[in-house]
Amino acid sequence: MTQIQAQQMEELLNVGIALSSTHELSALLEMILSESRRFTYADAGTLYLNKNGNLVAEVAQNNTLRRRLGSQRSTAIFRRFTVPIGFDSIAGAAAETRDVVHIDDVQNQPHNSPFQYNPAFDRAHNYSTHSNLAVPMLNRQGNVVGVLQLINAIHDGQIVPFSDSCIHVAKALASQAAVAVENALLTESLKNANLDSLRRLGVAAEWRDKETANHIMRVSHFSQLIAEEMRLGSDHVELIFNASPMHDVGKVGIPDAILNKPGRLEDSERVVMEKHCEIGADILKDSDEPVMQVSRTIAVAHHEKWDGTGYPNKLTGDQIPLEAQIVALADVYDALSSKRCYKDPFPEEKVISILKNDTGSHFSPIVSAAFFRVYEATKKVRETFDDTEATFDKFVSL
Amino acid sequence: MTQIQAQQMEELLNVGIALSSTHELSALLEMILSESRRFTYADAGTLYLNKNGNLVAEVAQNNTLRRRLGSQRSTAIFRRFTVPIGFDSIAGAAAETRDVVHIDDVQNQPHNSPFQYNPAFDRAHNYSTHSNLAVPMLNRQGNVVGVLQLINAIHDGQIVPFSDSCIHVAKALASQAAVAVENALLTESLKNANLDSLRRLGVAAEWRDKETANHIMRVSHFSQLIAEEMRLGSDHVELIFNASPMHDVGKVGIPDAILNKPGRLEDSERVVMEKHCEIGADILKDSDEPVMQVSRTIAVAHHEKWDGTGYPNKLTGDQIPLEAQIVALADVYDALSSKRCYKDPFPEEKVISILKNDTGSHFSPIVSAAFFRVYEATKKVRETFDDTEATFDKFVSL
Incomplete structure (x- = not known):
């Protein structure tokens, strides 16, 4: 084993810590590649991830092209591509053999x-690839998480083969990178799982109200756009985006006779209907999770009005939690601008005039x-999550 | 800065990778402490985590006591305790100053x-503490995640002060440990968040059925016990535990008149009632998440019966997914043995005789x-998640 200078190893330790602290996958992959290039004096490189047995090139960096074309244009060159694991390519061979493949001059x-x-x-x-080093990123079980491919080691301005000590450092870095990538993927997957659950909670609640799953998605995105703009x-913003789908979860507690009554509710029925805010708060109560806490805030207060004429607590102005102020508008906007079982969408001018008219009161x-x-931007959201006739079919079947 | 031998740094890199790969917090903390002791030749040590500005001792290890008392008894000595951040203790001072505190002989x-x-x-x-080294575990933002306290460095069988090189290695290890602990806490919190969401999805669905949140918890735990025993x-087992709360989510789609009808359903009403399995499947469809996929499997098949007389697909025997076979029994057991709005719990002998009688048919x-x-063990679960009168109060209020 080649002895590496202690100081370089110490730097490697710090890079490992930096990688482990980076949970956003694309930022992590860029960091892995740039640090690997820095330690090995590589002009260029590509980072592949193993996706279902194929290597997908996720990130590429090329210092020569970046200097020639500028950062933006050199980045724009990159197209994601896939190579099979196997001996058809240098990266593929590194993954297949689970060992470094090193070529002095391709x-x-x-x-x-x-x-x-x-x-x-x-x-x-107009680039010239010579020295080439492909290092498999192996996790602790020895499985291939990806491949780090480094191109053209530079020494005194000349392209040279990668040295033994560079290869050694690259291997150490690739092991650290493998764990960091696995952790980032795990974090991403856990976040997605939770988002998925939260939306289904919203969908389940809207089911009886004959709302569609798209309604949930639209309100969520409208709220996000408003929150960002503010x-x-x-x-x-992310909390509001994730918490808003549950705003009407309390409707599960409202009897059909009231929830689905055509036309105007009697006063006594309206009292029951308005309980959906507090039922929602009850379903969402006692959570340590910030997203659940915000969703509870929204559920209980999204029918409050700016002038104090809303329910359940007749809050006014900024007594109403900001998140609920935002979802209140997003929810009404969607109700006005979308088709429902019982109505067609209102014309755009009418939607705008209602919302403008109710600003400062509602x-x-x-x-x-x-x-x-x-x-x-909200119109784009409506196009993306447009309800088709088929969306409503499920409600007819019962 | 003391230069450490390259080989030791290389070992440190590998320890960092091992720590990053360990997501289960208590295993991680034990590993951090034992590796730190190994690198610094420490006889004993304690690992503290920063919880809301106090240091909580989470893990302690003591080699001398372990040899004297055996592994089990020496572990049993440990009691979790809290020290404030500040100059009242060596560990507290390390956290307060965010720097190493090193005492040759206390x-x-x-x-x-x-x-x-x-x-x-x-x-x-009957232990004698002499040399003492407290190292703050700082994350990349410089915040104190915890403190690593090492006791009695051993050299040639004698207790000596911790050497500069040991201190240097301990600092490097503490930085790696800080990130690994933060990542493990993040993973734990994301898992808890999702579990919380899944249960609320179940609670929302059971609301109209006048089931209690405890019903969800009991069925989940019964299913876990059965799955473990199998x-x-x-x-x-974890998937089944997490997925089972949503088994009745499709009840959100059943009209009140049928869902809450006292007494026997007409044939035509029963047809509608049985749709809750397919509505559940629809709410839970199209997910990439294993837990959601299993929950869909359970939702659609938990009313199938072993002899093919169940619904919706009249599956027989092992055509019924195993997860649904388990939840089917757990759900019926809970219905029989719990109080409902309309009935008291059945006597234990009656519950047992019904379940035994229906084995092989249902x-x-x-x-x-x-x-x-x-x-x-299921009786313990029933005690833990017992319904009180208050649990039912919410249903009366509407």
Whole structure:
């Protein structure tokens, strides 16, 4: 084993800590590649992840092209591509053998070399690949998480083969990177799982109300657009986005006769209907999770009105939690602008005039102003989560 | 900075990878402490985590006591305790200053030393603390995640002060440990968040059925006990535990007039009632998440019967997914043995005789046998999640 200088190892330790602290996958992959290039003096490189037995190139960096074309154009060159694990490519071979593949100069390979060097990229971009180092990213079980491919080691301005000590450092880095990538994927998957559960909670609650799953998605996205426009922090925006689907969860507690009554509710029926806010708060109570706490806040207060004429607590102005102010407008906007079982969408001018008219009485002026600044973007959301006739079919079947 | 041998740093890298790969918190904390002791030749140590500004001692290890008392008895000595961050203790001071606190011999401290050495533990267990090293575990933002306290460095069988190189290694390890602990806490919190959401989905669905949140918890725990007894893998058991709360989510789609009808349903009403399995499947469909996929399986098949007389698909025997076979029994057991709005719990002998009688017709013989082997444990679950009168109050209010 080559001895590496202690200081370099110490730097490696710090890189490992930095990688472990980075949970956002794309930022992590860029960091892995740039740190690997830094430690090995590599001009360029590509990072592949193992997806169902194929290597998908997720990130590429090329210092020469970046200097020639600028950061933006050199990044734009990159197209995600897939190579099979196996001896068809250098990266594929590293994954197949679970060992480093190191080629001094791909332009001068012996005739019996198993690797086909593909000059397409070099020709298209006037680049010249010579030294090449592919390091498998192995997790602790020895499974291939991905491959780190480094290109053109630079020494005194010349392209040289990768040194033994560079190879050694790259292997250490690849092991750290493998764990960090697995952890980031786990975090991402746990977040997605929870988001999925929260939305289904919303969908289940809206089922009897003959609302569609798309209604949940639209209100969630409208709320996100408004919150972003109001310059709330990204964590706060994400909380609102994730918490808003449950705003009507309390409707599970409202009897059919009232929930589905056509036409106007009697006063006594309206009293029962309005209980959905407090039932929702009860279903969502006592959680340590911030998203559940915000969803409870929204559930209980999304029918409060700016002038104090809402329910259940007749709050006024900023007594109404900001998250509920936002969802209140998003929810009404969706009700007006969407088809329901019992009504067609209102014309755009009518929707706008109702919302403008109710600003300051029903809606917060600040929330309303933010909404109208992102109005065009809300139309995109409506296109993406458009209800078709088929969406409503399920309600007819019972 | 003391130069550490490259090989030791390389070992540290591997320890960092091992720590990052360990997501279960208590295993991680034990590993951090034992690895730190190994690198610093420490006879004993304690690992504290920062909880709301106090240091909570989570893990302690003591090699001398372990050899004297055996592993079990020496572990049993440990009591979790809390020390404030501040100059009242060595660990507290390390957290307060965010720097290493190193004392050659706590028995011979200068009179002006700010630290009070507490000899209580030494006296109680006939141990003698001398050299002491407290290292703050700082995350990348410089916040104190915890403190690593190491006691009695051993060299040639003698207790000596911790060397500079040991201190240096301990600091490197503490930084790696800080990130690993934060990641483990994040993973734990994301898992808890999702579990919380899944249960609320179940609670929302049972609301109209006048079931209680405790019903969800009991069925979940009964299913877990049966699955464990059947020697399913721990991941599979966890999936069943987490997925079972949603088994009746489709009841949100059943009209009140049928769901809450007292007495027997007409044939035509029963057809509608039985749709709750397929509505549940619809609410839970199209998920990439294993727990949601299992919950869908359970929702659709938990009313199938072993002899093919169940619904909706009249599956027989092992055509019925195993998870649904388990929840089917757990659900009926809870219905029989619990109070409902409309009935008192059945006497124990009657519950047992019904379940035994229906084994082979309604229930899988294997699931039923496993259930009766864990029957005593199910009674504990019933005590833990017992419904009080207050649990039912909410249903009366509407």
